Amino acid sequence: MLKWCKDLRIGEGVKKADKIRRKLNHGKIVPGVYLITFSENPRNLLEIIPALTIIQQSAADICPEIIGLAGDKDEAVDMVVEIIQEVYDATGDFRIEEYWKNR
Template sequence: MLKWHKKYYIGPGIKNISRIRRRLEHGKPVPGIYLITLSENPCNLLEILPALTLIQESAADMCPEIVGIAKGKEDAMDLVTEMIQTIFSETGGFEIKEYWKNR
């Protein structure tokens, strides 16, 4: 089961988020959708994953908490930039995991 943060970011190209989430939860392919997750690697702040990788149940089980969703890779990169800028302006740092814990 996918773990969604209750206040995740949604990219401007996303239409009908409930349908996309339902398809993802049921392991259905959703082409062109990218998920932004908290990184498990301490050298990275966030990760961008194509939603198609979650078709495999084992990959979906290992997916970190989802904090954003976008349509297309470019929109995903823009959304990550926006998220990091917001976090930096609100906290003065890059403590991404702490920010999401307290959000």
């Protein structure tokens, strides 16, 4: 089962976000959708993952908490920039996961 943030950020290019979440939770293919997640790699701030990569159960099991849904890759990149800028403006730091979970 995927881990979804309570305050999930949804891009304008995403239509029927609830339906997309249901499909992803059940391992169904959702082309063109990108997920924004916290990074497991300490050298990265966030990750952009094509939704197609998590249809395999093993990939879904290790997927970090999802904080954003984007309708295409450009929107995903823009969303990551907005999130990083928001955190930096609020804290003067780049501790995104800590900020996101404590706001």
